[in-house]
Each structure stands twice: as C-alpha cells, then as structure tokens.
Amino acid sequence: MNYSLSFQNVSKSFETKRILDHISFDIEKGKITAFLGQNGAGKTTTLKIAMGLLTPDEGKVLLHNESIEKMKKEVTFIPDHPYLYDELTGREYIKFIMELTDLNLSKEEVEKQVVYYHLEKEIDKKIKNLSLGNKKKLALMGSLLNKPSVLLLDEFISGIDPINMKKIKSILKDYVSAGNSILLSTHQLEVAQTFCDSLVFINEGKILKIESDISSVFTKNESLEDYFISMLNMSGGTQHD
Numbered sequence: 001m002n003y004s005l006s007f008q009n010v011s012k013s014f015e016t017k018r019i020l021d022h023i024s025f026d027i028e029k030g031k032i033t034a035f036l037g038q039n040g041a042g043k044t045t046t047l048k049i050a051m052g053l054l055t056p057d058e059g060k061v062l063l064h065n066e067s068i069e070k071m072k073k074e075v076t077f078i079p080d081h082p083y084l085y086d087e088l089t090g091r092e093y094i095k096f097i098m099e100l101t102d103l104n105l106s107k108e109e110v111e112k113q114v115v116y117y118h119l120e121k122e123i124d125k126k127i128k129n130l131s132l133g134n135k136k137k138l139a140l141m142g143s144l145l146n147k148p149s150v151l152l153l154d155e156f157i158s159g160i161d162p163i164n165m166k167k168i169k170s171i172l173k174d175y176v177s178a179g180n181s182i183l184l185s186t187h188q189l190e191v192a193q194t195f196c197d198s199l200v201f202i203n204e205g206k207i208l209k210i211e212s213d214i215s216s217v218f219t220k221n222e223s224l225e226d227y228f229i230s231m232l233n234m235s236g237g238t239q240h241d
C-alpha cells in the first residue's frame with residue numbers, strides 16, 4: 001500500500017445543497033498532492049472532513065487503512081488564516097502546543113527546531129508583530145512538532161516572501177521525503193506545477209481528474225492554467241477566459 005489517506009465515495013451536503021458528491025481519491029506517501037479547483041469547488045470542506053472537523057453524510061476517509069477517527073493524531077490541518085494567539089511570543093506558543101499535546105521536548109530540541117525553521121530572530125517576539133511568512137513558519141513548526149504523517153494545507157502557500165517561501169518549500173520537501181504526505185489546496189497554479197508531485201482537480205463537488213505523475217502531464221509546454229481551463233471546458237464546468 002503506497003497511499004496514506006484515502007477518500008472513498010465521500011459526500012457532504014449543507015442543508016439541501018450537495019457540496020461533495022461521491023468523491024474518491026488517494027494521497028500517496030512521500031508525495032505533495034495539489035488540490036485544485038475554483039472558488040467554492042469543495043476543497044476546504046474536503047480537508048475539514050479529512051481532519052475530522054466535519055462528518056461526511058456518506059462514504060469514509062481512511063488513513064493507513066484505518067478509520068480517520070482512530071487516527072486523528074496522525075493528521076494535521078493548517079487553515080488559510082491560522083489562529084496563533086497574537087499576544088503570545090513564538091516560544092510561548094510552542095510551549096503551549098507542547099503542553100496541549102503532552103509533548104516533552106528539551107530546550108535543546110526546541111532550539112534545534114527554531115534554527116531549522118530560521119526563526120531565531122523571531123521566536124521571542126509577540127506573534128502579532130511577526131510577518132505573515134514567519135507566522136506561517138511558526139504555524140508549520142507547531143503543527144509538525146508531534147510528527148503527524150499527513151499535513152493538510154489550505155491556501156497556505158500565499159502571501160509569503162521569496163526567502164520564507166524557499167525555506168517553507170524545503171521544509172515541506174523534507175517532510176514528504178521522510179515518508180509523510182501533503183494535500184495542499186491552492187489557487188497558485190504555478191506553485192502546483194513546479195512544486196507538487198501529483199494533482200487532484202475538483203469541480204462543483206466532483207473529482208474531475210487525478211494526475212498521479214505531474215511530470216507526464218505537461219509534455220507540450222502547456223501551462224497548468226490552460227490545462228485547468230481545458231479540463232473545466234471538457235467537464236461542462238464554468239470557464240473563465
């Protein structure tokens with residue numbers, strides 16, 4: 001079994017509106033999977049179901065072949081605007097996460113993490129005074145402290161300067177190289193094309209297409225933008241020129 005997270009026929013409605021319609025796809029171990037779709041396609045709802053924050057009406061999500069309810073500690077989710085307790089310093093926030101999750105890292109181990117995330121100059125500042133890129137690195141550090149095997153990122157890769165972006169990308173690559181998996185929802189097609197290993201397209205709550213090897217997709221120098229639009233056209237979905 002080379003996959004970690006498996007969505008099997010998952011459906012979800014809010015009131016009478018069907019938001020997810022029998023979606024099925026797998027997230028492979030050691031890979032970064034981009035989750036692409038227009039506004040309102042159902043990406044955040046899917047991620048929240050995978051995190052156990054929403055319950056599907058039908059279908060199930062398995063992690064390493066076990067029900068997601070049993071495996072909640074293995075999955076972590078960073079929403080588009082992570083709430084990090086503005087009045088705490090970064091160090092206090094990390095201490096708070098460790099207390100919350102019964103994790104007992106030594107001072108040296110925390111310091112090693114701080115250096116790895118390039119947060120040496122920022123960790124003792126109040127979170128409200130950090131740049132967005134540094135807040136995101138802190139959120140990532142807090143989320144990965146407990147070594148979950150699946151990381152769900154909702155529009156995380158946006159509003160980050162190039163230096164922090166380079167660092168974040170290298171942290172995410174290290175994370176999957178250790179056999180973990182990432183499902184990353186994004187509207188930044190360039191990031192999906194150059195950084196991710198596979199693609200899952202969702203449109204109006206249905207899975208449109210799964211590309212498990214991104215390198216085989218763009219043989220004719222086609223941009224992901226063109227590919228995305230042609231996919232929508234083929235599905236009869238809304239098109240934007």
Ligand SMILES: Nc1ncnc2c1ncn2[C@@H]1O[C@H](COP(=O)(O)OP(=O)(O)OP(=O)(O)O)[C@@H](O)[C@H]1O
Pocket residue numbers: 014015019037038039040041042043044045046
């Ligand atoms: N709690 C809720 N109650 C009712 N409708 C909801 C709720 N949460 C989401 N929706 C609706 O479900 C649909 C899918 O929303 P979702 O946030 O999953 O889409 P998305 O693909 O993440 O969109 P975006 O790219 O804009 O973030 C939208 O029409 C949204 O308005």
